[in-house]
Amino acid sequence: MGIFSRRPTATLEPTPDVGPGTPFPAAAAAGVALDPALRALTGEWTIDRPHSRVGFSVRHAMVTTVRGAFADYDSTLYFDGARPALSRAELVIRVASVDTGVEQRDAHLVGKDFFDAQRHPEMVFRSTSTVHEGGETFRMTGDLTIRGVTRPVELQLDYLGSVLDPFGFERAGFDGTTTIDRTDWGLVYNQRLEAGGTMVSEKVRLQFDISAVRATPLT
Numbered sequence: 001m002g003i004f005s006r007r008p009t010a011t012l013e014p015t016p017d018v019g020p021g022t023p024f025p026a027a028a029a030a031g032v033a034l035d036p037a038l039r040a041l042t043g044e045w046t047i048d049r050p051h052s053r054v055g056f057s058v059r060h061a062m063v064t065t066v067r068g069a070f071a072d073y074d075s076t077l078y079f080d081g082a083r084p085a086l087s088r089a090e091l092v093i094r095v096a097s098v099d100t101g102v103e104q105r106d107a108h109l110v111g112k113d114f115f116d117a118q119r120h121p122e123m124v125f126r127s128t129s130t131v132h133e134g135g136e137t138f139r140m141t142g143d144l145t146i147r148g149v150t151r152p153v154e155l156q157l158d159y160l161g162s163v164l165d166p167f168g169f170e171r172a173g174f175d176g177t178t179t180i181d182r183t184d185w186g187l188v189y190n191q192r193l194e195a196g197g198t199m200v201s202e203k204v205r206l207q208f209d210i211s212a213v214r215a216t217p218l219t
Contacts, residue, residue, distance in 0.1 A: 035136070038081030041162060041172055045212040047075040047091075048171070053209040054093065058182075059201035062193065068109075070123075072097035077212055079172070084138060087130040093123040113189035120147045128152070136160075140176070146185040153178050155208070169213050176208035 047054075055069035072094040080086040095115040098106055110117040127142035136159040144153045160173035182188075182204050191199040 035081075035159075037162070038159070041079055041081045043079065044215040045077040045079060045172065046215045047073075047077070048169075048211045048213045049073070051211040053207070054091070055207045055209075057205045057207065059203070061199055062197040062201075066100055066105075068098055068100035068106075070095070070097050071099055077215075079212075084130050084132040087127075087138075087140070089125070089127045089140065089142070091125045093125075094121060095123050096121065114187055116147055125153075144180070144185075147187065149185045151184050153180060153206075155206075172212045172214075174208070174210040174212065176210065177205065179203055179205045 049071070053069050054073055055067060057065050057067045060066045070093045074092045076090040078086075078088050096110050096117040098109050098115070100106055100109070109115055115123070122145075124145040125142050127140050129141045131139045131141075133139050138157040138159065140155045140157055142153060142155070143150050155176045155178045158175045160175060162170065162172040164170055181202050183202050189200070190202075193199060
């Protein structure tokens with residue numbers, strides 16, 4: 001992620017509440033340290049897929065970690081650098097695009113034991129609130145839908161910086177992480193190990209390495 005230039009943070013003047021319907025209005029107006037340059041990033045963005053990764057990792061057989069990613073997805077992002085509570089995101093992932101590097105394993109994942117891609121081709125995340133937690137860290141809460149089951153999740157988002165690349169695109173970088181229990185979404189398939197434990201951990205770490213490109217021109 002060395003392409004992104006970090007900027008020093010500074011304290012902004014507290015912003016007024018934006019109305020009773022705004023999620024976490026107090027946090028939006030708390031006057032916590034916000035990088036003044038974040039104001040210039042306010043607007044619509046989209047994920048640059050060739051330079052981003054929407055992935056996951058899960059413990060396998062209790063002793064190693066399997067990692068994978070999804071290659072096919074659509075994104076809608078709105079970032080508000082002055083009032084983070086107004087920021088929002090939507091990510092629609094085609095689960096059949098999963099890639100763990102092993103064709104047989106990928107076929108198992110898209111089958112009925114896991115994603116059941118034929119009946120539930122998409123996994124969807126829609127944000128419901130965003131809070132600036134200080135420095136370059138944000139917390140985004142949203143609804144995650146897998147196999148037709150929708151449950152709330154919280155993402156930690158770390159702002160990496162922004163840059164105008166050599167091709168004239170304005171980019172902003174974020175890393176996002178959260179850990180979920182896959183059985184909450186009906187992904188319950190497993191095998192018991194003779195020595196104890198399970199073949200596939202119920203805990204799954206979701207990882208978002210995001211290079212976002214401005215989708216609307218600067219005004």
